[in-house]
Amino acid sequence: MSDHTTDPATETFVAHRNLLFTVAYEMLGSAADAEDVLQETWLRWVKVDLDHIRDQRAYLVRITTRQALNRLRSMKRRREAYVGQWLPEPLLTTPDVAEDVELAESMSMAMMLVLESLSPTERAVFVLREVFDVGYDEIAEAVGKSPAAVRQIAHRARRHVDARRPRKRASAGETRAALESFRRALETGDPQDLLDVLAPEVVLLSDGGGIKRAALRPVVGAEKIARFYLGGTAKVAAEIICEPTVVNGSPALAVRVGGELDGVMAVRVEDGLITGLYFVRNPEKLTRVTSETPLTLR
Template identity: 80%
Template structure:
């Protein structure tokens, strides 16, 4: 800020693209806390840039953010090998309009973010920049330190890998909400048949307690096993369980409370009017971004 109260051009450009840069970093890292750190590092480097030599400020900022996120992702990959139990992305409370933006909701969904975890750091960066943000191959090449030809090959390989694993047959936000509401009622009343009615036969439940809270150490697969898991858990819980519909990562989710205290966030994937994926984050270190909305954007 200058003495006259006007913002300098570097700050102006950074603030204008901040939500975009956060979304890039978050999609690459799956962690809001680490994405915020990347933005700090990006700002420090951006503040030293000679703006007179920058042709496209948005592209240049995305390039810096990608490089910083890549460095952090390589360190995080090693750290995650020591993580207790299953690892899930940090859930973000998002505005309802994110759910209406099909492209954005898909790109930050728990289901797709988990698929991205199976890519190498460079593959993930290339896939995210190309598929979610529609960045050109030359610009991606500059960001990841590869030739444009190599980036094209990496993009093709990553897309094939993700397409083989990404969920299909998504439904509209209103259909999703109806299915999730039926699931919520069955969960609150402890109704096994009600759960079986809304769960896909091959539904998968993934829990993340981070070694701090109890959670299934391995994914639970199949409607009957998932139902038994939930009904058993409800019976073992001494407190009163309550659930509330919300939107997390642009997709329907439930806030789960026990005796009014936040227990976790259950993100839900709906396909063909049935629930195909349940992602329950109980690790308290990952529940800091579910009280106030996080602004996400692909543009």
């Protein structure tokens, strides 16, 4: 009769897996790379003598952070060679993520793009401190800096993020309403309806990864974006269906053309108007929008 009991190392890793994935994804913006980081974390974790580990959760977060930092530095070269705009890989999230305002804000496309503008170490420190509330001493262990240096980095990163994040976070209801207006305007092809929901200086970022057609540079301004969408979709308007979904904890649209998933549209909303449009069309980034990814801060 076989023994089905799980060893302590595996039990601990499985218990904290969702947390570790969330940490890695927040640092990398890529689910595929986050999964690779978890695999690297596991390979190191199984070699650890658990009898000498006082706080196993903290130790796992430390390993994950170090592996994510290594990968983040190597990904910089990959991003520089990327065709067109790079956007984070969208995740279909469970309802509890949307209910956790802090987690949903940190996972939003707009915030993930702000995090992209930080250095790897700044991003690691900001994510661990501001999102996961990790202590400065523990962060210092994870990033290989002194606690005093970590405090300075955290202050600098917080100032940088605060200068770029929305003044106030739109509620899920406000975001859904703006998306619904945007969806109707796209499906009816009415330019004025589209202009009514777009802020004058709205910015569109579209990510085709060199595989699907997308604007290679940001498109700025409501009128330019209206022309971009209504001109480009007029021929296939009858085949386009925009379905409400929840991506990275926030309302979004799954865009289907001829019944096939063509992309995911996330938005940034301020004062009822869309100020940022994030359209991910790269098919390699659409593998995590058909089944929910469990995420957690704890």
